[in-house]
Amino acid sequence: MGRTAMITRDRLLEVAEDIVRSRGGAALTIGALAQAAGVSKGGVQYSFASKDAIVRALxxxxxxxxxxxxxxxxxxxxxxxxxxxxxxxxxxxxxxxxxxxxxxxxxxxxxxxxxxxxxxxxxxxxxxxxxxxxxxxxxxxxxxxxxxxxxxxxxxxxxxxxxxxxxxxxxxxxxxxxxxxx
Missing domain, CATH: 1.10.357 (Tetracycline Repressor; domain 2)
Incomplete structure (x- = not known):
């Protein structure tokens, strides 16, 4: 069994910035962030309950x-x-x-x-x-x-x-x- 990827809130924000910079604000979703960060949607939602929470943090x-x-x-x-x-x-x-x-x-x-x-x-x-x-x-x-x-x-x-x-x-x-x- 593989080890679960650990990602910090700051790393998620870095990935979110990359998504916005490369594809625009509309491309920033919990699913897109999870995929780009290599974690589950639940992993993202552990740090950010919603897209609005991600935007607020950015x-x-x-x-x-x-x-x-x-x-x-x-x-x-x-x-x-x-x-x-x-x-x-x-x-x-x-x-x-x-x-x-x-x-x-x-x-x-x-x-x-x-x-x-x-x-x-x-x-x-x-x-x-x-x-x-x-x-x-x-x-x-x-x-x-x-x-x-x-x-x-x-x-x-x-x-x-x-x-x-x-x-x-x-x-x-x-x-x-x-x-x-x-």
Whole structure:
């Protein structure tokens, strides 16, 4: 009798990422994950009760990775926050392609996930609050980066121009804080 394959929750998430990256979010099912990981469906369900639980775990994993890249800038410095946000976005986009981003969109179909995402954005805008030119420039740069992310989700941007567009946002942010608009 053969030994039962042992697989960790993290390994299942790695395999799930591979499925999404190669075949898209719709291809991620408990059965597909079990087959790709070489375990039974029950083995997958031991770690994740449903596809939604897998997606949630993937989102949590990506969020933790992004937060680690972002670091902990002080909320009273909106320019530093957005500068780090641009750097974290630049670094994380190598791993997050349009297929992964599409999975994020399906994640938001759940009202609880949407509430959590909205709360996260409210927290970001609280860090970017203020009436001064630096706060305004930081908000505009943040919105530009988020717009680039939406373009990436919709396949409008290609990988070759992504870094250049982030460079443009960053250069514009620095120019705006050097010569504030009155």
């Amino acid at each position: 989102i949590d994993r990506w969020t933790a990775q992004f937060d680690a890249l972002l670091g902990d800038p002080p909320p009273e410095d909106p320019v530093l926050f957005v500068d780090r946000y641009i750097a974290a976005t630049r670094a994380s986009q190598q791993a997050l392609d349009a297929k992964m981003a599409a999975l994020l969109v399906s994640y938001l179909e759940d009202p609880a996930n949407l509430r959590e995402t909205r709360a996260w954005y409210r927290g970001v805008f609280a860090r970017l609050s203020g009436d001064g030119p630096e706060a305004r420039a930081a908000r505009v740069a943040f919105l530009a980066v988020e717009g680039l992310f939406l373009m990436r989700i919709n396949g409008i941007d290609d990988k070759d121009s992504w870094a250049g567009l982030l460079d443009d946002v960053e250069a514009t942010l620095l120019r705006l804080i050097e010569t504030p608009v009155k």
